[in-house]
Amino acid sequence: MRSRRIILVAGVATARAVVTLVLTLAFWAAAPAALGWMPTTVMTASMSPAIEAGDIVVSRPVPREALLPGRVVLATDPDRGDRLRLHRVAQISAEGELVTKGDANPAADSTPLHPDAVLGVGVLRVPVIGLPIVWVRTGQVAPLAVVAAGFALCLALALRRGVDDGPDEPSPPSEGAPPTRRAVRARPTRARLFPRGLGFAVALATAAVAVSTPAAASFSKESAASGTVTAGRVTGPSALGCYNDGGAVVTWAYEGWEPRSFDLLVDGRVAIADIPPWFRAARVPDDGSYSLFRTDRVTVRTNVGEQWSTGSDEGVAVGGVLFGFGRPFCR
The missing domain is CATH 2.60.40.10 (Immunoglobulins)
Structure with missing residues (x-):
């Protein structure tokens, strides 16, 4: 009986740690939007290994003079107006345009960026939290189902009132004083706060991450490179x-x-x-x-x-x- 109690406590604690980690990543991915910054889900590995597909990169607006070589910029893709480009500035042309290149691409992007097309500079990378968005958009059902099932299991365990969450025995009333209803109900009410708060936080974080904008900068084609x-x-x-x-x-x-x-x-x-x-x-x-x-x-x-x-x-x-x-x- 004692071993079952230890396993239950350990399982609930582990599940809550996993859920807390996911919520923390989701918070850092979504909270900067309140400052006017833009969270963006990276859809490809064109910036690997610095930025991988499924990462969320938060960009903030900067003045034009801050657009320097080496900075990772988020901009409207001039080749496809319905997409965003998240690449590193390789150099600035004589005309003042930004020549960008993905770290994993063999050559620079074919079309440079006008500074007015830049939406911001990447300042924060939150790893892997955007992978479900990538899987949904690319139709990858298997990994999405596996991770969703695993997280649902962790969430169910985290929301469970473990053996340590039960109400303690109420303190014995002082001699001659009957126990009050407030004293009897206080402990169970506090015990229910964690599951309710956790469920609300999960819903809020899921909604916040889901509205992040996808950036689908593609790999440069080999035929575009010199030679x-x-x-x-x-x-x-x-x-x-x-x-x-x-x-x-x-x-x-x-x-x-x-x-x-x-x-x-x-x-x-x-x-x-x-x-x-x-x-x-x-x-x-x-x-x-x-x-x-x-x-x-x-x-x-x-x-x-x-x-x-x-x-x-x-x-x-x-x-x-x-x-x-x-x-x-x-x-």
Whole structure:
């Protein structure tokens, strides 16, 4: 009986710690909006490793003279007016425009930013709290369901009145004085304050984080970098596919000039270089970095000669699985 009591107390305490951590992250992600600052959910990994997809970055307005190289700025994307761009200022052009670049991108953004398009400078990063928003917008049901079920379980335990939450025995009344109703009811009323307050805080934090604005700055295409040629002359791989064989294996087709080699890229970064030109499949490297809670995009690049290359327009999604120990699997 005593061991069950210890397990119950430990379970309730752990669940409350998890819920408190989530609420704290949600608070820091949403509270700055009261100051006029803008919380933004990062939708891609173009700023990795400094900022990952699912992080929430809070930006605040700054004067134009504060827009200096090295600052992470949030701006209306000039290439797509319905999106926001969250990238680092690489340099300032002679015309006073901001040349931006994602830390994970191989080249600067094709269109510079006018200072008037900047909404703010990133001042606070709250990690992972925006992942459910990313999953909802990208249709990733599995990780969303797993995390939602886990949090619901923690919330149910946290709201439970554990064995330590029960009312203490009321103090014995002084001799000759009957116990008052106020004294008998005071302790149970206080015991109910935590579950009610916690439930209200969860609802408030969920609503606050849900209204954060998504920033969907995409990776730069490889064909935009110096040393590449147009796809009209060098054809990128096509018909990319993926199957699981102890891990993710990516396949592709190719029709064009005889290539020197192929490269396999994960989120714009070369994972395998100089794949032989007769290969039409490659295993995604198992480096232990893949996560159940993140989707990585795999593309293939054609190399013709020493300088000419172009990447595939399409990609395949890979990610980790539960108990997969960081191995990549097709999504």
